Amino acid sequence: MPESRLPRLESPVLTERAPAKVNLSLRVLGRRADGYHELSSVVAFAGAGDRLTLQPGETLTLDLAGPGAAILAAGGDNLVLRAARELGLRIPGLRTGRFSLDKRLPVAAGIGGGSADAAAALRLLARANGLPRGDDRLFAAALATGSDVPACLYSRSCVMAGRGEALTPLALPRFGALLVNPRVPVATADVFRALGLAPGAQLGAAAPVPAFAGRGPALFWLAGEPNDLEAPARRLAPVLDEVDAALRATPDAGLVRMSGSGATMFALYPDCRAAARAGKQVAGAHPAWWVKPTVLG
Ligand SMILES: C[C@](O)(CO)[C@H](O)COP(=O)(O)OP(=O)(O)OC[C@H]1O[C@@H](n2ccc(N)nc2=O)[C@H](O)[C@@H]1O
Ligand SMILES: Nc1ncnc2c1ncn2[C@@H]1O[C@H](COP(=O)(O)OP(=O)(O)OP(=O)(O)O)[C@@H](O)[C@H]1O
Numbered sequence: 017m018p019e020s021r022l023p024r025l026e027s028p029v030l031t032e033r034a035p036a037k038v039n040l041s042l043r044v045l046g047r048r049a050d051g052y053h054e055l056s057s058v059v060a061f062a063g064a065g066d067r068l069t070l071q072p073g074e075t076l077t078l079d080l081a082g083p084g085a086a087i088l089a090a091g092g093d094n095l096v097l098r099a100a101r102e103l104g105l106r107i108p109g110l111r112t113g114r115f116s117l118d119k120r121l122p123v124a125a126g127i128g129g130g131s132a133d134a135a136a137a138l139r140l141l142a143r144a145n146g147l148p149r150g151d152d153r154l155f156a157a158a159l160a161t162g163s164d165v166p167a168c169l170y171s172r173s174c175v176m177a178g179r180g181e182a183l184t185p186l187a188l189p190r191f192g193a194l195l196v197n198p199r200v201p202v203a204t205a206d207v208f209r210a211l212g213l214a215p216g217a218q219l220g221a222a223a224p225v226p227a228f229a230g231r232g233p234a235l236f237w238l239a240g241e242p243n244d245l246e247a248p249a250r251r252l253a254p255v256l257d258e259v260d261a262a263l264r265a266t267p268d269a270g271l272v273r274m275s276g277s278g279a280t281m282f283a284l285y286p287d288c289r290a291a292a293r294a295g296k297q298v299a300g301a302h303p304a305w306w307v308k309p310t311v312l313g
Contacts, residue, residue, distance in 0.1 A: 049216055100137055122306050192309070207252060
């Protein structure tokens with residue numbers, strides 16, 4: 017057969033999940049001179065998330081589908097493309113291609129949807145270019161894309177410190193969880209600004225996170241920890257009081273709290289069945305909210 021008639025061999029399409037990030041606790045320890053806040057946060061990842069594929073090729077593009085596609089632009093500001101560009105700056109000749117994002121998570125919701133997408137893009141590019149998962153340039157590109165992207169690149173439960181660059185693995189028991197977002201977007205920068213901390217402010221040290229021997233001890237420790245962003249977020253989005261009440265009214269809710277800078281709140285349950293039951297109750301009473309039963313840990 018002449019060479020021109022040979023079927024063109026395309027690289028196979030690669031797929032990565034982009035799981036939602038949940039801050040089970042979040043302490044703001046101060047504000048650095050560069051304006052970023054110093055944090056200590058127990059972070060877990062959910063079964064629920066977006067899905068990103070990459071058809072490796074020469075030209076970097078992005079298609080959007082899924083329930084979130086209508087509100088999100090596929091333009092150059094999309095965190096998928098920003099992460100790819102950041103990696104390209106560090107790896108000349110990086111092979112990119114056509115990304116397709118199935119956007120299921122609410123946007124600007126405190127569960128790191130965009131960060132999870134950016135991290136999934138970096139994992140896909142690592143696979144397409146034969147880079148080891150621990151390649152420093154992946155981490156550097158992640159941090160340059162956003163503070164939550166390194167944790168999402170790791171994508172396993174951990175203690176996140178600094179502005180998001182210091183990650184310590186943490187074994188967490190498995191929980192059923194319900195994620196609820198009242199469909200009010202909250203900008204992360206607005207919530208941090210509402211804390212009103214001056215650059216250089218220091219509030220205290222982080223409580224050491226113990227090794228958790230099961231769900232009971234984990235819940236007990238987490239109940240004694242705050243999300244310091246919850247009070248300012250509630251001032252910006254008062255509907256959070258309603259979300260909090262709706263979650264507390266579900267049977268077996270063990271811990272009710274806001275994730276990240278909001279406005280997604282979550283409750284923890286002993287298992288998936290309890291979370292699914294709670295989901296039906298909340299969705300029935302609030303059909304306009306985004307309600308997602310899932311697992312964490
Ligand atoms: C609230 C969290 O979701 C907790 O996991 C993250 O700290 C936010 O991470 P993110 O959305 O990736 O944040 P970035 O995109 O890096 O920053 C968004 C805005 O939040 C502020 N920001 C973010 C992280 C941080 N530790 N201190 C901050 O003050 C930044 O000044 C910036 O104006
Ligand atoms: N792929 C993407 N998915 C979601 N948001 C994106 C994406 N690309 C860019 N953005 C923009 O990033 C901003 C933050 O979106 P995201 O959903 O990550 O917020 P978040 O859940 O509050 O994140 P975090 O918990 O990391 O603070 C929004 O203004 C959104 O328009």
